[in-house]
Amino acid sequence: MEFTIRKQDLVRELSLSQGVVEKRTTIPVLSNVLIEARAGKVQLTATDLELSIRCVCPAQVIKEGAGTLPARRLLDYVRLLPDVDIHFKLQENQWASVQCGRSRTRIAGMSRESFPELPEMPEPVARLPVSLLAGMIARTSFAISAEESRFTLNGALLVLKAGEAVMVATDGHRLAYVEAKGDVGGLGTASRVLLPKKAMTELQRLAQEAGEDAHLDFAMDENHLFFRLGERVLISRKLTGSFPDYERVLPREAKYIVVVNRDEVKAAIERVSQFSDERSHAMRIQLAPGELRLFSSAADTGESEESLPAEYDGGEFEIGFNASYILDFLRAVGEARVEFNFRDPHSAAELKPAGDGTGYRYRYILMPMRI
Numbered sequence: 001m002e003f004t005i006r007k008q009d010l011v012r013e014l015s016l017s018q019g020v021v022e023k024r025t026t027i028p029v030l031s032n033v034l035i036e037a038r039a040g041k042v043q044l045t046a047t048d049l050e051l052s053i054r055c056v057c058p059a060q061v062i063k064e065g066a067g068t069l070p071a072r073r074l075l076d077y078v079r080l081l082p083d084v085d086i087h088f089k090l091q092e093n094q095w096a097s098v099q100c101g102r103s104r105t106r107i108a109g110m111s112r113e114s115f116p117e118l119p120e121m122p123e124p125v126a127r128l129p130v131s132l133l134a135g136m137i138a139r140t141s142f143a144i145s146a147e148e149s150r151f152t153l154n155g156a157l158l159v160l161k162a163g164e165a166v167m168v169a170t171d172g173h174r175l176a177y178v179e180a181k182g183d184v185g186g187l188g189t190a191s192r193v194l195l196p197k198k199a200m201t202e203l204q205r206l207a208q209e210a211g212e213d214a215h216l217d218f219a220m221d222e223n224h225l226f227f228r229l230g231e232r233v234l235i236s237r238k239l240t241g242s243f244p245d246y247e248r249v250l251p252r253e254a255k256y257i258v259v260v261n262r263d264e265v266k267a268a269i270e271r272v273s274q275f276s277d278e279r280s281h282a283m284r285i286q287l288a289p290g291e292l293r294l295f296s297s298a299a300d301t302g303e304s305e306e307s308l309p310a311e312y313d314g315g316e317f318e319i320g321f322n323a324s325y326i327l328d329f330l331r332a333v334g335e336a337r338v339e340f341n342f343r344d345p346h347s348a349a350e351l352k353p354a355g356d357g358t359g360y361r362y363r364y365i366l367m368p369m370r371i
Contacts, residue, residue, distance in 0.1 A: 016206065049116060068114075129215055140156050141169065273327070275303055283326075286316070288316050
């Protein structure tokens with residue numbers, strides 16, 4: 001294998017592989033990136049067996065072939081080279097010589113035969129704006145469970161319908177639900193899949209590279225999900241199991257409704273929560289006409305309270321929450337005002353944007369705490 005490639009192209013595509021490559025693995029080849037040169041392009045593939053990515057760079061291919069090189073070391077080295085073309089030549093002993101300007105380097109690689117075979121993408125079942133999917137991920141991914149034992153909650157439920165997409169994530173203490181109207185093209189029947197969190201993170205990275213107007217092709221087979229943006233393809237293993245019946249926990253009525261400025265309440269909670277218990281992050285919220293009050297205290301740190309103006313004309317009310325969970329929601333919301341809906345101190349609360357300025361219907365359900 002021998003080819004010449006632009007440094008900028010190689011750095012850009014290699015960077016996208018870094019979130020997929022296994023850093024610590026008992027299978028050494030999974031720390032490598034597969035490089036395949038053919039017909040005027042170089043294809044880069046990385047995998048950890050659960051998530052894989054294929055990227056393509058234009059190149060001047062002198063001799064077709066394939067081999068694998070250490071992904072992290074290759075990127076770190078190539079980044080330091082001058083902005084001129086780089087010449088690669090893979091020897092039969094799997095060592096690659098890299099020539100760029102006056103630099104000459106040899107890198108130890110591994111055979112292409114030891115790299116896992118990846119499935120080919122089937123025919124897409126849907127096409128949707130990548131910005132729509134990225135916006136839904138930003139509003140839900142933080143609510144995914146980190147407990148590996150709850151594997152059906154280690155990802156988000158994605159439901160694609162004609163003209164609509166829904167994403168839901170929960171860890172048992174909170175639930176993030178987002179619904180977006182959009183052009184979901186090519187969809188014959190509704191699709192319902194569990195999307196792993198790592199795949200969601202990489203989709204956001206691809207979305208940032210692709211730009212606002214890009215569209216994504218979605219496909220699946222029995223075991224995998226496929227997402228194609230241009231010549232880049234992300235392949236994820238499906239999560240198996242049944243996602244909880246989220247519709248059953250969505251509140252249908254609220255007795256106490258308060259509207260506050262998002263930036264004001266976010267800043268106040270960040271300050272007050274500095275004095276909450278380090279494990280529970282417990283914080284009390286009190287409502288009074290025209291006012292929302294925040295309280296937190298811990299025996300070893302101190303106590304703090306703040307009040308801020310609010311659109312509220314109901315009776316006095318008090319409830320406790322994990323302050324970190326509320327902050328996650330406030331950081332994901334784009335609207336200037338947010339609405340807190342409470343039924344009673346023991347029932348789940350619903351937080352949502354006040355208004356519908358971003359095109360998303362966003363609901364965040366949060367279980368209260370006893371304080």
